[in-house]
Amino acid sequence: MGEISHLERHRAWVLTGESSTYALRLDEDDVPTHLYWGPPLPTDAVEELSTVKLPWWDGFNDPNEGLDELAADGGTRYWTPGLQVRFADGTRALEWRYETHEISRDHLAIHFTDRHYPLRIALHYRLRTDVLERWTELTADTEVDVVRADSATWPLPLRDDYRLSHVTGRWAAETQLHRTSAAHGETVFASRRGIAGHHANPWVMVDDGTATERHGEVYGVALAWSGSWRLTTTRASTGRLTISGGFGQDGVVHRVGPGKPLRTPVLAGLYTGGGFGAASRAWHAYVRNDVLDHGRELRPVLYNSWEATGFDVSEQGQRALAERAAALGVELFVMDDGWFGARTGDHAGLGDWHVNRARFPDGLKPLVDAVHGLGMRFGIWVEPEMVNPDSDLYRAHPDWVLHHPHRRRSELRNQLVLNFARPDVGAWAHEWLDRLVGEHGVDFLKWDMNRPFSEAGWPGDADPDRLWVEHTNAVYALMDRLRADHPGLRIEACSGGGGRIDLGMLARADQVWTSDNTDALDRLRIQHGYSQLYPARAMSAWVTDNPNFVTGRSVPLRFRFHVAMAGVLGIGGDIVRWPGDDLALAAELIALYKDIRPVVQHGALYRLRPPVDDGVTALQYVHEDRAVVFAYRQAAHFAAPDRPLRLEGLDPADRYVDSDSGSTHSGAVLLAHGLPLTLPTGDFASTVIRLRRISR
Template identity: 85%
Template sequence: MAGIHFLEDHRTWVLTGGSSTYALRLDEDDVPTHVHWGPKLSTEDVPELLAKPLPRWDGFNDPNEGLDELAADGGTKYWTPALQVRFADGTRALEWRYRTHEITRDHLEIHFEDRHYPLRITLHYRLKTDVLERWTELAADTDVEVVRADSATWVLPVRDDYRLSHVTGRWAAETQLHRTSAAHGETTFASRRGITGHHANPWVMVDDGTATERHGEVYGVALAWSGSWRLTVTRSSTGRLTVCGGFGQDGVTHRVGPGNPLTTPVIAGLRTRGGFGAAGRAWHAYVREHVLPHPRELRPVLYNSWEATGFDVDEKNQRTLAERAAALGAELFVVDDGWFGARTGDHAGLGDWHVNRERFPGGLEPLVAAVHGLGMKFGIWVEPEMVNPDSDLYRTHPDWVLHQLHRRRSQLRNQLVLNFARPDVRRWAHDWLDRLVGDHGVDFLKWDMNRPFSEAGWPGDADPDRLWVEHTRAVYALLDRLRHDHPRLRIEACSGGGGRIDLGMLARADQVWTSDNTDALDRLRIQHGYGQLYPARAMSAWVTDNPNFVTGRSMPLRFRFHVAMAGVLGIGGDIVHWPGEDLALARELIALYKDIRPVVQHGALYRLRPPVDDGIVAFQYVHEDRAVVFAYRQAAHFAAPERPLRLDGLASADRYIDSDAGTTHSGAVLLTRGLPLGLPTGDFASRVVRLKRIDR
């Protein structure tokens, strides 16, 4: 039976979702101890798993080590600690004592305290179908220094081997997928930058080394946090593997005391069968249904002015672009950087959020009215967390930025980071954002953040380390407040491209800017890594000009469109100078995208041929009675004959009609022999196939 149950005689809790069961118990010392995470079990089956702890092998090896639900430092526990505390008298070890628990439908709270010190710990478990969300609360009656506070420790079943899947990257090369054998010892994925980061992302998947796209058991853990973070995979010589994770980094501590509790971010876990494809679809369903603010919406086709005008923004050129974008079928027009203050480049003006009257003599109102009159929504770029030293704001409030005494203030992109942990900075940011949205009828904010933290200090504050957590929480609170006060407002999260993509930001952003690299060939790989966990419904993807500004590569317009149409379609080129045939093709493909958009944004993704080489890449979305197949030839070699593409996710007993060719296909044949692609000849060839289920 699905739900949460307490087996009082065994001091065991059983949490059962759609196809998985999770169980934990209290050991003889009241330590919360892992029992099971795996296939669905009945509550009657679970007691059979409650074997007595094994005796120590010797003075150095404990076969039960690594089973704690929140591995705490202390005693003879030497596993990677998820919780480290230091009491005022220097004591570090934690000794658990169970107090009580509460079960409210899908939510379990288990309350503990330390046996001697006034520290209280609450472990939270919340079921979302087959995803289990976990987090921890700490509270104390006297000041306690918390050296490390991860959200949870996840204990995986013992397997003969373990393989890790994760992504790495850099600016313009985010989310590159890697699958490697788990090393013995500790493997840590982390960001110390104050943001999620381009170089890694806070999730990891684990399998036994045999899982494929379609077969095998896969476990995944993902952290909902947009600041500095850490995930540690620990593999012991005894064969056990755990994953613990949370916010924070080495050298940064938290203080807990009267009136100052600490709540860690959610860390979500998911176990699936059916390989990496099933894991991805389950994560996508979870994000769409339980994370995104408006899961049922369809994201509009967007036009952004950045690549057309750069910083050279004025009312006239934006009106011209808006008229051309509306004629193509765009539904949202976004003015990018350069509309405010002395912002004629990236060297000045950031922080002075007032309309540049030389560029917009009548303010933004005439342009907003023109865009709305063209039948489009109006959006605008902002970067609230940053300031240029060459700005009125910085000259007035130099103390508002992150800084340390007697240390330089390092600039990146000529910017410094504002300290959003400060109440005065938060009030200032809310005031101008609230006016911008409310006074001008802004429908959409592109919220950017173009550099990581440095010199992250807060001189004069009694607890300067708290800024690492409170900055991110202040950003969350501001986004939440803007949404509440302006229910029609929609938001895109950006951080120099994909530097702030995570479950925490997706709970507040309707879409995310995946990468500053819009090169369609590179995007196939970036989007492949992104899609391991995050859904197309939130993946912003643009069609831009030839040659691409990052790579210098030129590709056919149809290929560029087909790659961007696999997510939330946007246009970012200088469309005023596109030739007539390109404009005509763009109108045709935008209309096609609007037809397939429900399938792409709400459908289940099947990765048919991933981008592991430079040959064919193909994937498919299935939603209700429709399927959309995307196929791309990156490079043609040796005149190799084209093979049919085996599809997935269809009903073998049904028939499907190709909406463009008019041909019908047996579902069974499409699943076994495959679909003839009929790609055009040559490199950078692509095709989109629309299939609809019909009665036999």
């Protein structure tokens, strides 16, 4: 849980997690100033730090610059601002005045006002084991323009060098991991798209350039926000590096005033001394325990009909797929696009959320009942935030979409974006979704969002910029309301693949669609980047047909299954056409996955060999007395023998039995020497090894 203490004499606060300490104080001008972030420190050591005075060493650099807990624009500090305000008389600078603070178990709130203007600022800190959540709240008695409102600024300790770890990508190539030296000046990671985006993800990790998977100090921050976002690293000539981040983008102004407070999303931070692997395991535990609403559940094996049918959906065809899926051991059947309105392609019908009676003459209930009768849950695809111009909804409400007067309405995928910041749009969406779930007994929604914002205007509204924040908040509110009204409902977040993966969405969704690219070879790299921050418990991964529809590559069925089994297993192929041998193997591997599922979805991940080349890559999950190892040979070269695979996370004093071969191994040998690895010959060879501890 952690501990928060107030050092009144030093006007300082200390937040102590299980294996880290964070400390801040007020300087002589009441500016909240960073003191320490790193390995555990006793209170008297923090007191010693609080007495250190930083002298001016030239006439150009404020010694406290870069140490603000929320860097505010103004005065002699020229650091990247986390807070920029503009008062009615044109004044921009902020002057802090401390008012009070509150400590409630794991939560610290420090309250400030501006020394002249009626603006109130509250800085919030909440401990979650070793993850520290931070956010800011702004209120005012008269209207104030807030040009930038980051959730927090995170000053890092002085180091000889800094290295940034982050992910980039695009559609079908999400979460590609990069590590690069931090440039001097400002480096901005951002999305201006209204969604988190495929091209980046709202997190960054920092080390001194020497950290490895197993060793070294790593600092990381991650933003819980599913709209436009910005993370800025600033590295100055003085040597210091900070990270500041939050929602919003350049040119978008937040208005704060009577009845219009502003609360920023959580920007969470984590320190570890155990390298990138320990950092990932801590983030995974945080997501499972403190972010996911049902994080202790086991996610079911899923079947999705999209690749089998596309838009050619019918009750008879879905029944045939459901019967085959149930026979394989699938637990959740999901019908994808094409069940509603005039939706025979992506050009029409989106927004008309009524059952297509030509395809389902008696509605959806007979299919839902049939799926339930087969012992499976029923799920369905929806895209509530979108509309086709060729739809009854758009013809009735053309003003409901994001648009500017006198500007064209740009279409992507024949779609426009509905303005969920409008209460009438939110009410409409809740009405049909509540009816769809409640009347049909729907257990699962695949919630898609297939295009970013464009022409993001709101004609006639006095504060149109607010839609950038309020759209996302309205989506959150809708999901929260549906889940409260239907406690059994589970949701998968999707955005053309992995365009909406973030901590904010994971607080509402039970899993995320990682990428539209299901090619098993590509997925090794996509899943590797995903795993840096997010857990397998939420990573939806499918086995689909050969050749893959994105890459055209053909990969053996066993390899495809083994890659998908490292997350939340799903099937997406046309299983009615699979030959008998493939069906038998699929049933066997689904049964295997159900056995190892608690270890994969709730276990600690160890990335044993990353997919940095085309050789053997391997990962391991450890949970309670069990370990599961996945090993994949991507390509065979020069008849090279397989090297022993050194495992992690085991007890060296115990022995472990292989559940399939019956052979036993010393934990010490597995850790120091390695597990003998015998993969089948040739390319795309893979294996799953199950180990159980048999002695203490």
